[in-house]
Amino acid sequence: MIEFIKGSIQYINPEYIVIENNGIGYEIQTPNPYVFHVQREETIYTYQYVREDVLALYGFQTREEKALFRKLLQVSGIGPKGALAILAAGQPVQVVKAIEQEDEKFLVKFPGVGKKTARQMILDLKGKLEDLVAVPNLFTSDDSIEEQENGPQALLEAIEALKVLGYAEREINKVKKHLLEEQLTTDQYIKKALQRLLT
Template sequence: MYEYLRGVITEVTPYYIVVDVNGVGYQVYVANPFKYEEDEHVEQKVFVYQAVRDNDISLYGFKNSSEKQLFLKLLDVSGIGPKSALAILANDDNRGLINAINSDDDGYLTKFPGIGKKTAKQIILDLKGKLSDVDSDMLTGQDNLDLNASSPYLKESLEALRALGYTKTEVKRISKKLEKYDGKSTDDYLRQGLRLLMS
């Protein structure tokens, strides 16, 4: 099992990043690949989880160990797989997620793609009161990117929302509002899109 990869991020796509470790490119699925744009072509430490299935071995990556801890806790919930857990982590408000779980707010949880009432109640049942060891301070306050272009990143952010599991209808519903948003990067647009989808 891998704990982390230390290498250069050579590619950022709507679905994953590529981390080059001594000439080997590792495809790593992450909650919001565009958070890593500022780290592209720079050596970084990416915490990882390796998922092994009958016909697939995948790596899932995280900015820090607290994000990884929360991911692992979500995987312990019946009905939550790695992709669903990543979609939940893509929302910046992970402290809000923890608060929702601890206060039985299943309505908040059903706003995530693929999470219905039954799964939301299961998340609360399995995780309520069990997230105290996750450092919620490290989960918030992501760095803001300051890039010169704005609108060219809109398309990438919409693709990333689709990759997270939101339907075409859901993404289309917020796309007009995002067009009026003055973001500085794909990450900005993606964060704003997630806020709109969660509201």
């Protein structure tokens, strides 16, 4: 198992990042690739997912984020793509709170999570996530960094990322008009869209 990879980010797209370490480029799928920045040194905490027809690396900014991803994978009906979509919202405390309070209405707002899966999440994870919520810096990212291009290109990248996460065109169109009013980075567009999609 690869615990983490430390290296330079070489490439970012809506589905994954490529991090270079000792001349090897690792393709890593992350909840929101645009929180990372090209040519920056990063430490990515990784989870290797192996199935008969799949061998993939998933990466996270913190060990706590990775731990929550692994917990979500234990739920029947949630695969890696679904777990990434849940984590991409960047509000793990809300997810944990919804599970602890058995708030199905909140959980079914995530793409791919229906009533049955929401109930399964509550059944499987309630009472098992308190240690993750106690971590104060869980899912923090440096919002002061403004190296990405703002405006139309950033918005297009954000929309592509939302599609990758499983959101339907009609859902994206509902929030798109609000996003057009602002000049943000790709990461900020994604976060703002997810906030609106989850309210």
